[in-house]
Amino acid sequence: MRFSIPYFALGASIAVHDTAARAVVAVDEEPAVESRGLVGGLVGGVLGTVLGLGDVLEQLDQTQDPGTILDILNGVKPRATPTSLPEVQETLQSIYGAATPTNLFKNVALQLGSGLGPHDGGKDLTSIIAEHLDGENSVDNSNNPTNVSRAVYPSASAGDAPYSVPEAQLRAAIRIPAAFTFGAKPPVLLVPGTWSYGGSVFGVNLRKLLTGSPHADPVWLNVPGGMMRDAQVNSEYVAYAVNYLSAICNSNVTVVSWSQGGLDTQWAFTFWPSTRARVSNFLPISPDFRGTVLANALCLSADSELGLGPCDPAVIQQEHTSRYIATLRAAGGDSAYVPTTTFYSGFFDEIVQPQHGTEASAYLLDARGVGVTNVEPQVVCPSGSPGAGFYGHAGMLYHPLTYALIVDALSHSGEPGSLSRVDVADLCSHYAAPGLTLEDVLATAGLIPIALGLMLTSPDKRLIEPPILSYAKATSRV
Template sequence: MPSIAASLAIGLLAGSALATPTPAKREAVTSLAVRQDAKITDTNLLEAALSSASADLASLASRGEAILNDVVPTATPTAISQLADEFKSINDTTGLGDILASGAKVLLNGLAGGDYQQIANAYLKESSTDNSNPRQPIRPVYPKASPNDAPYSLSEAALRKVIYIPPGFTYGRVQPVILLPGTGAVAGQNFGPNIGKLLMNGEIGDPVYVNIPRENLADIQLAAEYAAYAVNYISGISQGKNVSTISWSAGSLDGQWALKYWPSNRQHLSNAIRISPDHHGSELEPLLCIPGTDIPGCTPAIVQQAYNSTFIRTLRNNDGDSAYVPTTNIYTIFDEIVQPQSDPNASAFLKDARGVGVTNVELQSVCGAVAPGGSFNNNHEGVLYNALAYSLAIDALTHSGPGSLARVDTSAECAKFAADGLSLADVLATHALIPLAIGAILVYEPKNGQEAPIRAYAQKDIPA
């Protein structure tokens, strides 16, 4: 499909050009006509929308490759400056150039510098599952912060040591933001090259990484214990101030289960911001796991994420499919892991039976499927660096209630390939989450394709 190939080429052109540099003739820059009025909400309309822009997309991808092929072999300061200028001219019409120019500068300078140092920290430090956190909360949070909380099956030491608190953490001066990873990831590698980096460089949120052991592939009910404890503990060592959470993928299930069965979390959580969540599971789960088998994908967490699994149905029952705190859900129809993810039946969608405030945002309903903020690169992991998603997260962190599209410049954010402050290196590191998750899934043991039994405290919610 030529239009799909052209769209993917934009996201990958820098990597492919650097890998196979060949002389290329420079061509005039072709303006990309972005259809801001294309509100595409189902995949059946996608190809028709892309075909209208395929010629411009192909020309832009060819132009970008030509620029890199011409400049990379020399890599002189003048050439690097020229590269940035060339991408600036592309950015004027597409919003893509800033991030490519930033990433190209890093790559041309020997794969070194701040971006790669930060990514290394995300893997080596921020992903630690064995941390020393001696500070005691101002109130006891274990064995229970509230009589109504479910019991923990893990020790407090086990729950606390997976929390990585960066050296610059302000203990309440800046709002703490707890980062919960998706299936097959730990929080450092999950968020370090995207949202974590952006928060660290600002004064809006103070990131904390909850590195759930075994890459969050074990029983989600166990993962929820880490999420529940982290909310109460971080609030307790931050002068009792409320915290917020940002989660990716199944990290959102961890957080929702924790809010349902550890109600003490609700009074200490200002916002739940969820990227590519699967509150209703995924119809694609059989591709990774055939129930009753022990094929490579049948880890406990993946079995539980089958659409309408016992776990998912238990979570949704008795208004568990509604928010418990102000919640912002951001998702994409191009999600290659979670489906359906198109409105009105998106797996990410949450109701608001409690009236706490919920914002459900399908990217393509706002940006269309041609603008950079809504195109193919915005897949399951791509939403982590999406500019509109980050703007909604910041809006939620700086206002009461969930993020609001009315307070965000949607046209400006949809025109960006990624959130301001991220480089091409960050984007590529974010997309690496999927192959890394596949590797973690392959080596996970034991696998048996059977759902973990619902814990005693939740059995009342198992649907008939």
């Protein structure tokens, strides 16, 4: 079953409001963000009718209770399943590319009903989430070596920030697969994003492609709480993992991240300077170095415009006007510390906005001259080609340019990925990286419903972001 839904760009803008309930500071001038919408709510109406989800969408409009929303989503069963990669792209575009981003849960319901979610085998979202918290997503991994070649804890360098997490817990969050070579091949650290764990984020896309490569030996992070807690603490896991992996492998590390994982890696580079010399390349996918003006829309509230509902700490910290973002950028985190290649979709990241051009949240400067390549496929790929089409927040994990430039960077240690060294025309002619199947792409798209389900079940909700820790206050200019 295919959906062909026309869409229209409306010139509305999304306003982010400072409120007494948020501890915020002014940073850059508020960027203008184009909100894509449908005349008369065409996507929700037409697609919802096709899928028989009219009542579901109406119910989601009438509640802000996380448990109720999860119960509603649990009842959505797939009415159709895409049978080709072009159909996946077209269906995702019909859901996210044209809907005003005010109720992501309605879009997730449409995604689940379109067969683009994790509802396989008749299991509901709650059951899938429960299974999601074990195995490759375990936060308690006991096979990691304790004999390291140099000190990494409590500090790898006198200039590093202090850790608040015990070393055993930091180490247990690193998942090292049985086939890891401990330095015979370059180690690659995979860092997940908000409401996710490294095992499932990368297992059906980049880890699958990198496993067996002569240029990469992937391991991944499973941060307790699924990256929903204080982002400053999440960053400790990244900083420790970089120094630990470098020590046990006697080599530098490449970091590949998704979403908040990129932001927290940049925080680690900023406040744990020892990590910079241990990283050959940084390859963040859909990062939000400037935060996102859509963070408020993820906060459940009767007043969704103001976003006054309680949020996970890391979500509040990713608001465009948060102190976390301001502190990072004021301390120099708006520019790369190591060779960096960023990947972001200008059409349309449903989680991070703005995400287009030099004002994109993912766009990183190069004041230190280390080498930066900022890759927006809708700019790089010829207009009308598959690679210039719709890719959402998770879609960049399977974009052909993403994998090709990761391999290019790994093959040229100490340099960012270079578009001049890859066959851009050929890559842009594909919907997904060669080697990935339709099932892999569907599973990657299904990361968004799982992430939103994890958000609905997380217990730590706040109105005010965690305070900036003393080491960051002393270093930054905020």
